[in-house]
Amino acid sequence: xxxxxxxxxxxxxxxxxxxxxxxxxxxxxxxxxxTGLGAGMVNAPGGHIEEGETAVEAAIRETKEEVGLDxxxxxxxxxxxxxxxxxxxxxxxxxxxxxxxxSLIETDExxxxxxxxxxxxxxxxxxxxxxxxxxxLKNERFTGYFIFDKEKMVDKSLVxxxxx
Ligand SMILES: CNc1ncnc2c1ncn2[C@@H]1O[C@H](COP(=O)(O)OP(=O)(O)OP(=O)(O)O)[C@@H](O)[C@H]1O
Numbered sequence: 292x293x294x295x296x297x298x299x300x301x302x303x304x305x306x307x308x309x310x311x312x313x314x315x316x317x318x319x320x321x322x323x324x325x326t327g328l329g330a331g332m333v334n335a336p337g338g339h340i341e342e343g344e345t346a347v348e349a350a351i352r353e354t355k356e357e358v359g360l361d362x363x364x365x366x367x368x369x370x371x372x373x374x375x376x377x378x379x380x381x382x383x384x385x386x387x388x389x390x391x392x393x394s395l396i397e398t399d400e401x402x403x404x405x406x407x408x409x410x411x412x413x414x415x416x417x418x419x420x421x422x423x424x425x426x427x428l429k430n431e432r433f434t435g436y437f438i439f440d441k442e443k444m445v446d447k448s449l450v451x452x453x454x455x
Pocket of ligand 1: 308334373
């Protein structure tokens with residue numbers, strides 16, 4: 292199956308998630324994810340949007356729960372649409388944040404670490420990340436559509452949008 296085989300205008304996500312990349316100079320906060328989808332991989336703080344919550348509220352809550360930091364002034368970065376062949380339809384909203392307080396903690400869900408942007412461990416991350424995260428960290432906005440067969444990306448389509 293290819294991205295173009297899906298009518299994305301009528302595609303409705305079965306799950307909605309958020310993911311936040313916290314930046315401090317040339318470093319980005321990543322996590323070793325311990326539970327849920329992508330356990331064992333490197334990702335960033337994030338998770339499901341709960342009933343009655345906005346995406347930004349979910350992003351702030353998940354970052355606090357997973358790594359103990361308080362985030363403010365989240366910047367919308369892009370939308371990810373993941374169609375898994377087993378039926379999961381996941382929409383991810385990506386944020387950047389340069390405004391945070393508190394101390395990093397390890398939790399049951401995540402082990403956080405600061406990583407130089409130039410040293411991001413792509414081989415331990417979801418396969419789509421290398422196709423949009425470098426641009427996202429340079430403030431390019433994007434929309435990405437992906438087909439996954441379990442953890443294997445089988446097709447992708449990405450659009451980058453001019454930002455200011
Ligand atoms: C398929 N390729 C993928 N590439 C890049 N990132 C991916 C991803 N698939 C999921 N993600 C992100 O990982 C976070 C947790 O996903 P999610 O399903 O919500 O799992 P998690 O178990 O953490 O949720 P809860 O904390 O239980 O709410 C979430 O931000 C989501 O956008």
